[in-house]
Amino acid sequence: MRKLALAPVLLxxxxxxxxxxxxxxxxxxxxxxxxxxxxxxxxxxxxxxxxRDLQTILDLEKNMTPERMAAIxxxxxxxxxxxAGPVLGPKFTKANFPLVGAxxxxxxxxxxxxxxxxxxxxxxxxxxxxxxxxxxxENIAKGAGGPTYPSGHSTSGAEVALILGMMVPExxxxxxxxxxxxxxxxxxxxxxxxxxxxxxxxxxxxAVQAMMKNPAFRADFDAVKAEVRKGLGLS
Amino acid sequence: MRKLFLLPALLxxxxxxxxxxxxxxxxxxxxxxxxxxxxxxxxxxxxxxQKRDVERVLQTQKTSTPERLRLAQADAxxxxxxxxxxxxxxxxxxxxxxxxAFFRKVARDxxxxxxxxxxxxxxxxxFVVDAQIHPPGQMQQETAIAPGTAAQNTAPHGPGSxxxxxxxxPAFSYSYPSGHSTFGAITGILLANMVPExxxxxxxxxxxxxxxxxxxxxxxxxxxxSGRIEATAMVALMMQNAEFRADLAAARVELRRSLGLxx
Numbered sequence: 050m051r052k053l054a055l056a057p058v059l060l061x062x063x064x065x066x067x068x069x070x071x072x073x074x075x076x077x078x079x080x081x082x083x084x085x086x087x088x089x090x091x092x093x094x095x096x097x098x099x100x101r102d103l104q105t106i107l108d109l110e111k112n113m114t115p116e117r118m119a120a121i122x123x124x125x126x127x128x129x130x131x132x133a134g135p136v137l138g139p140k141f142t143k144a145n146f147p148l149v150g151a152x153x154x155x156x157x158x159x160x161x162x163x164x165x166x167x168x169x170x171x172x173x174x175x176x177x178x179x180x181x182x183x184x185x186x187e188n189i190a191k192g193a194g195g196p197t198y199p200s201g202h203s204t205s206g207a208e209v210a211l212i213l214g215m216m217v218p219e220x221x222x223x224x225x226x227x228x229x230x231x232x233x234x235x236x237x238x239x240x241x242x243x244x245x246x247x248x249x250x251x252x253x254x255x256a257v258q259a260m261m262k263n264p265a266f267r268a269d270f271d272a273v274k275a276e277v278r279k280g281l282g283l284s
Numbered sequence: 285m286r287k288l289f290l291l292p293a294l295l296x297x298x299x300x301x302x303x304x305x306x307x308x309x310x311x312x313x314x315x316x317x318x319x320x321x322x323x324x325x326x327x328x329x330x331x332x333x334q335k336r337d338v339e340r341v342l343q344t345q346k347t348s349t350p351e352r353l354r355l356a357q358a359d360a361x362x363x364x365x366x367x368x369x370x371x372x373x374x375x376x377x378x379x380x381x382x383x384x385a386f387f388r389k390v391a392r393d394x395x396x397x398x399x400x401x402x403x404x405x406x407x408x409x410x411f412v413v414d415a416q417i418h419p420p421g422q423m424q425q426e427t428a429i430a431p432g433t434a435a436q437n438t439a440p441h442g443p444g445s446x447x448x449x450x451x452x453x454p455a456f457s458y459s460y461p462s463g464h465s466t467f468g469a470i471t472g473i474l475l476a477n478m479v480p481e482x483x484x485x486x487x488x489x490x491x492x493x494x495x496x497x498x499x500x501x502x503x504x505x506x507x508x509x510s511g512r513i514e515a516t517a518m519v520a521l522m523m524q525n526a527e528f529r530a531d532l533a534a535a536r537v538e539l540r541r542s543l544g545l546x547x
Contacts, residue, residue: 254513
């Protein structure tokens with residue numbers, strides 16, 4: 050059951066996180082969308098498309114700067130605050146906007162019915178596991194244990210852009226730019242191929258399209274939208 | 285109502301086109317795919333993303349072999365027979381009335397969505413933006429809008445719409461998203477559904493069909509990616525339509541028989 054208990058006075062007294070809970074039903078299930086049938090198989094490393102994929106990483110790495118590397122390291126945190134913070138401003142934190150964080154976490158967790166099985170279906174090696182020419186910082190390599198296709202970071206970046214873009218259309222373009230950059234940073238660090246990035250964007254779009262038809266998602270979307278717009282001082 | 289009349293003997297007598305009709309209702313209801321909210325906006329003029337897109341077109345054109353450039357020109361034809369590279373010489377759509385009618389109907393039902401999305405963002409083609417980009421052969425001319433064509437922007441432009449205000453009719457059709465890439469991806473996904481034995485090759489061909497547009501300098505990489513996203517999302521929606529699934533099954537039977545594959 051969906052519960053919406055807004056008791057601001059009590060909350061102030063308790064200084065607790067809001068007693069506003071999201072639906073306990075999944076926003077999407079494995080039977081809603083045939084993800085494995087719709088996402089392209091990733092290119093084999095030795096195919097022309099696979100070689101193009103690797104070359105793109107090597108070209109991006111050539112232009113690496115300390116600033117870019119710092120941005121890549123910051124983006125290891127896969128939360129809505131890290132993804133959308135640079136666009137929505139320094140006040141967009143978990144303390145000020147608790148609900149949107151829980152909501153996007155649920156979107157990503159439930160949306161895992163798409164990306165998870167495909168990762169296991171192809172079990173494609175990460176770029177740094179395949180080629181010694183790829184320079185990936187040790188901490189990133191260590192954290193990127195699972196198969197590379199599709200990219201979970203690119204999926205998250207696109208899900209945040211898709212959903213927050215609908216909640217805050219005033220910042221839609223900047224949210225997409227940032228959501229896509231979140232995935233590009235993954236490529237630049239040699240942790241994902243461009244085809245993983247594209248696969249993540251496709252998976253995110255299919256997931257959000259299906260979720261938008263789910264009344265439980267819609268109700269939570271509306272509640273979160275109200276939190277975000279109010280907190281940002283938007284009408 | 286759905287009608288499926290298979291009367292081969294009668295057809296032979298009449299020498300007519302098959303009286304086999306697919307579903308009359310659209311596979312994809314108008315507005316079912318929320319393109320303007322589900323597709324990323326294209327890079328803005330003069331942005332870093334736009335520069336990267338231009339750079340990638342130039343780089344791709346420079347590194348493409350003459351053979352790849354010829355393939356790009358041949359892929360300008362929007363026709364499922366382009367997939368004969370994968371399915372072999374027996375893949376002759378003219379001899380497969382159900383398959384041909386099915387893909388024609390898919391194109392008819394999905395085409396307006398692509399046009400609407402193009403009208404939403406009104407992005408100019410790469411060769412319009414950068415004079416160093418030269419499409420080979422007829423590829424540039426093939427995107428020209430005939431002079432005197434009535435301006436008809438089909439995108440929503442009201443309050444709350446992410447679409448740009450309606451601009452003057454351009455000399456060349458809009459770039460974003462790529463309709464050829466959408467067609468290539470839809471066709472690849474559906475043929476792979478019918479012939480899973482060649483799944484990998486069919487997807488690769490459908491995706492490469494989109495890449496042909498970048499090779500040709502008539503699309504940006506972001507146009508192509510969004511075309512593929514749009515294709516996948518529209519097939520996901522059509523798959524929920526029972527009439528679509530029934531027609532897909534009928535097309536599969538004919539295709540597999542024609543290719544000599546088991547049912």
